[in-house]
Amino acid sequence: MNAIDVTRALQTIDFSKAEGLIPAIVQDVDTKEVLMLAYVNRESLQKTVETRTTWFWSRSRNELWNKGATSGNTQEVVDIRFDCDEDTILMLVKANGPACHTGRETCFYRSFFDGWPKQAEDNGDVETPIASTMVP
Amino acid sequence: MNAIDVTRALQTIDFSKAEGLIPAIVQDVDTKEVLMLAYVNRESLQKTVETRTTWFWSRSRNELWNKGATSGNTQEVVDIRFDCDEDTILMLVKANGPACHTGRETCFYRSFFDGWPKQAEDNGDVETPIASTMVP
Numbered sequence: 001m002n003a004i005d006v007t008r009a010l011q012t013i014d015f016s017k018a019e020g021l022i023p024a025i026v027q028d029v030d031t032k033e034v035l036m037l038a039y040v041n042r043e044s045l046q047k048t049v050e051t052r053t054t055w056f057w058s059r060s061r062n063e064l065w066n067k068g069a070t071s072g073n074t075q076e077v078v079d080i081r082f083d084c085d086e087d088t089i090l091m092l093v094k095a096n097g098p099a100c101h102t103g104r105e106t107c108f109y110r111s112f113f114d115g116w117p118k119q120a121e122d123n124g125d126v127e128t129p130i131a132s133t134m135v136p
Numbered sequence: 137m138n139a140i141d142v143t144r145a146l147q148t149i150d151f152s153k154a155e156g157l158i159p160a161i162v163q164d165v166d167t168k169e170v171l172m173l174a175y176v177n178r179e180s181l182q183k184t185v186e187t188r189t190t191w192f193w194s195r196s197r198n199e200l201w202n203k204g205a206t207s208g209n210t211q212e213v214v215d216i217r218f219d220c221d222e223d224t225i226l227m228l229v230k231a232n233g234p235a236c237h238t239g240r241e242t243c244f245y246r247s248f249f250d251g252w253p254k255q256a257e258d259n260g261d262v263e264t265p266i267a268s269t270m271v272p
Contacts, residue, residue: 025173032168034170036219037219037224059153080247081244082244082246084236084245088243088244100219100220102220110217110218111216111217112142112218
């Protein structure tokens, strides 16, 4: 992909909503599991294109965030797709470690159905946030 | 899933951000393709759980939206997962038709890489919005 393509691609994306932040879905290119969702502004999306690793905007820390820069759990970007409204990004990645801060492969490890909230107790060696936030 | 579980599951979700709207990723349970992303408020998520079809909040029309109610392209909800921060939903569905208003299976039919924007011209019989919005 050359520089002109990057410019054109970035110009196509609609950052006008939600203070310049749009959702970016991260999907494992091999297993096709949805790993996480984070938010990108124009700068973090450009860095993602340029470095072929995932960059997001942290809404809690108000700063750019290169996934795995400290943990080592980086994500190599194989493809970047965008939707018909041009306001959502889908990043297909090769994951060098778990996506979730709890140590799980995916952040979507809990389900409304089929045994919820049992899943939270399945893996005793990692954080189980639902146990403390659940309303009895 | 019984009524108590629904109440507990809905109470777990954090609707405090973005005026009570959180993103809901829709993934095909069989092909594992990511089909679309839309937004849910508490009411639309509850309707999704109760009816086992996808309900969203339309940000453009400011109304509840039952996917496929007019087009027939409904989505049967097989599972609803939520992420570690409890502010993003992942719906696994059986799709009764294309997810995208352009007639495509997925809304994510265009890529930054590998021939972009060629994909927009691949399917001459459906809308190709990028052709008109692209900046030369």
